[in-house]
Amino acid sequence: MDSDNDRYAGAQTTLGTVGPARRRVGAHESVAANIAWWDADADDYLADHGPTLGDADFLWCPEGLRERDLELLGDVTDRDVLEIGCGSAPCARWLVTQGARAVALDLSAGMLRHAARLNDVTGITVPLIRANAEYLPFADGRFDSACSAFGAVPFVADVRPVFAEVARVLRPGGRWVFAVTHPIRWIFPDDPGADGLTVITSYFDRTPYLEVDADGRATYVEHHRTMGDYVRALRGAGFLLDDLIEPEWPEGYTREWGQWSPLRGELFPGTAIFCCRRAG
Template sequence: MSAPHESETDTTRARHDVRPEGASAPLSPAAPGHPDNDGPDDRGRTPATPGTPATPGTSDATGVGAGYDREVNATETVTANRHWWDDEASTYYEEHGAFLGDADLVWGPEGVTEAQLGLLGDVDGRRVLEFGAGAAQGARYVAGRGGRVVATDLSLAMLHQAERIDAWRTGAAPPLLQCDASALPFPDATFDVVFSAYGAVPFVADGAGLLHECARVLVPGGLLVFSTTHPVRWAFPDVPGSEGLTATMSYFDRTPYSEEDANGTLVYVEHHRTLGDRVRDIAAAGLHLVDLVEPEWPEANTETWGGWSPLRGRLLPGTAIFVCRRLATTRAVAPAPTAAPVAGDSGDDDRVDLAEPPDKTPPERP
């Protein structure tokens, strides 16, 4: 997951606790970003720095205001979340790296994996994109099964975590590319499969535009699979125990959750859409919804991270996994090829050669 890879942390955020793009966001993918149980407040926000947790609409001891009373546009969202995940990348993976693994695809905080669900199908020889990849655990999983995969994330620091992992492990090391998932720097019909585990989806303002981009880079008949916090989860506070089972927010309130520093600068943003919103966005992008998977909480998972727990997991869905195919009549939208390569790139648009993934022979693990 890029998000528990991209639900998200001392580094986990908001009710969702998802991994952002850059995560993404849990998570990245990229996460699934995974939640932390270290001092959550009544919304499930765990402060990234020591201090008294903020109450929505107020400021905490560190001067951070948090709430649902501010409209946030796409540019503000990208700027805030890129900086957030750049700052928190190391801490996030110190806390959640063991849960995510180095080369596994975990679809959500429940701990359900691609090896169990098989949603991507046979990826051997197929061209695959993971967006909101975080440290690219999911991309490594796909590469290990023969997929020709590229991993992208909004946060350069998250991709540096991926490089750190690749430096000591053996096995395929997927190409890494920094970019906004809403402006993928790839030609139309580049990939057979596109996926994200808690990465990017809740961390972009224009969810419909994001799905159009995914459809654009897919071949006709190509597969898109993405997981995110279940929309029903938005209404419930992210706290452990029975208190987390009473809805305190309107499911239909689409005002984003945001945090700002003492100067009023946005430092974190997370967007909410209803199930109906997601389905309509999928259809508008020229995609066909094949399945909606709502993983049940496994009995073997006894962990509690804020509201993510066996107690709530037995009663309410926490993760929604959307499985879609691009229709042959999908209308491609114009690409916006603005991206920064992680290393060693000239900036040309054809920076990624899917036919010949780089052959890396990493050093021995210390």
């Protein structure tokens, strides 16, 4: 829920966005809106965040945590790893440098265009798949691990089919690690300053945030779940939750990223990283 930023003006203009709204949004409308949004925003997003994300680096969150330090996926040497919601795929390319056989998947053709370009720039070839995370185009037990750094999970109307699909394509004991905006952030406005410290809505209000055009069609959609919602959905899909990381704001780190800032980061978490493994 971080589209209230001047950087998004290009995508909003392209899509005819007239303002925010709160209402129920189903799977079909969520998919259509987010294809349109990320295709329209891909160039601006990479221009703004590309230098921080890198071409072949695995950044988990705006707080600066990286896979090279955390090793949440364990040793990926000679392992099959799926990145879901890959964007320009820097995480998948980094995994390849660590000896993994990585595959990167995203819904947005615009983002995958940048991923293909960066494959060429880096010389690190990652297979790129355009698909919906709710319908993964892979055989059962195809991967040893799956990961997602702010990709796909917040943008689907129902996270349970995504988790079920991830469980299906993982081998028994396979890891599923994903990062999302911390659910507690939902109660505050998307403002890195003092206005972002005032509660404006209920934590238990799961009505999606969306932006709409003049006809009321969604041009951007993001869905809220509580911590309990995530845990129940994971357990329902057959996952065991090994850890839940709520990164603290790094001392001396001054960079703002959308709603993430030192002011807010010192008071409450901005990211939740769920570390799971498939049972069996």
